[in-house]
Amino acid sequence: MKRSMSAPHRRQLLSTVSAAALLGWIGAASADDADRPVLWLEAGGQFERMQAPQEAFAPPFVAVLNTNPFTHPQSLQKLPPHATGEDAKILFRPEDSDWVFSASIRYGRSDGGNKHTHEETAPASPAFLESIPAFNFYRTGKAPARAKRFADTLAHESEKHEVIDFEAGKDVGLGVFGAGSSSTLNAGVRFAQFSSRSNAVINADPDFAVSYKYATELFGLHGRFNIPQQNWHLFAAKADMESNFHGLGPLVSWDASVPLAGNPHSEDVTLDWGLNAAILFGRQKVQGHHSTNAHYVSNRHFSGAPPLVYDHAYSVDRSRSVTVPNLGGFAGLSLRFPNAKVSIGCRADFFFNAVDGGVDTRKSENRAFYGPFASVSVGLGD
Numbered sequence: 001m002k003r004s005m006s007a008p009h010r011r012q013l014l015s016t017v018s019a020a021a022l023l024g025w026i027g028a029a030s031a032d033d034a035d036r037p038v039l040w041l042e043a044g045g046q047f048e049r050m051q052a053p054q055e056a057f058a059p060p061f062v063a064v065l066n067t068n069p070f071t072h073p074q075s076l077q078k079l080p081p082h083a084t085g086e087d088a089k090i091l092f093r094p095e096d097s098d099w100v101f102s103a104s105i106r107y108g109r110s111d112g113g114n115k116h117t118h119e120e121t122a123p124a125s126p127a128f129l130e131s132i133p134a135f136n137f138y139r140t141g142k143a144p145a146r147a148k149r150f151a152d153t154l155a156h157e158s159e160k161h162e163v164i165d166f167e168a169g170k171d172v173g174l175g176v177f178g179a180g181s182s183s184t185l186n187a188g189v190r191f192a193q194f195s196s197r198s199n200a201v202i203n204a205d206p207d208f209a210v211s212y213k214y215a216t217e218l219f220g221l222h223g224r225f226n227i228p229q230q231n232w233h234l235f236a237a238k239a240d241m242e243s244n245f246h247g248l249g250p251l252v253s254w255d256a257s258v259p260l261a262g263n264p265h266s267e268d269v270t271l272d273w274g275l276n277a278a279i280l281f282g283r284q285k286v287q288g289h290h291s292t293n294a295h296y297v298s299n300r301h302f303s304g305a306p307p308l309v310y311d312h313a314y315s316v317d318r319s320r321s322v323t324v325p326n327l328g329g330f331a332g333l334s335l336r337f338p339n340a341k342v343s344i345g346c347r348a349d350f351f352f353n354a355v356d357g358g359v360d361t362r363k364s365e366n367r368a369f370y371g372p373f374a375s376v377s378v379g380l381g382d
Contacts, residue, residue: 037379247282
């Protein structure tokens, strides 16, 4: 299985591109001619809205929590709705040629941090009554509640994604939208990978209850006796799940640019847009484990460990080959100089049925990333 690029290597790559871009910009400031550079270096970042549905871990006892005014554990087990990241691109345009060759990487991540809820009730004290007429004895009162209903959930969700493209393209309509415009068709290969991690720890007493035993005789003494009976279950569950997808396949794209204002030979503002489509052949994989146990407690278990009435552990390890369609696009504005460019805009990528988001059984889910981006490009060589 292919491994993802480590964070230090990603940072090193992005730092190298950024440093080269800065040096190129300094060099570009002293250039005397207006020829187009043959090499462009780009670095940027994005803030993305993320659609990443997945099944939450829900042991059987959480259904009982619905009868209590507690936050459902499943509501905490959601991947963050936003992701941030970086991107870098190298573009080579040979002199006196309409061909363009490029390599790019886009990396994003999201981490929801630890989400914790603890909620509990304040049960009424159970009442008791003892009446023995033969001894003219009568007593009533309240016994302390031995427990209370509660729900405690700790959850943590995180996600990472990478998209790497290698493309070769040709400007098929130079100037078709006017002087300084371009329209480029590209073909190449795309590699994408997504990974997510989910942890949850759930502890609960959802069913503490008081019942009463009514008797007219106790230890051979006749009378009236109301004896409270307290009983409940203590549930504990935990899960650690990891899901990932790696895919590689052909990519086609179209990029276009139209000047809006300024002089294409000095400084101008352009409207940029593009579309991309790919078919990725890869593998979904899910690994992890979860466990649930329950103890029954009552008045008879004031000391010692309460009896274990349920204990279940399950390991998950499944893998499946899949074909993932991918569609995307972008639109934005650029402030363009002969040897530099600053761009802002929005882009989106949709990967269909890319991830197995199930727990015990496979559940195919989409991945989508869309939102604003900004980048700085500099040209080297004339």
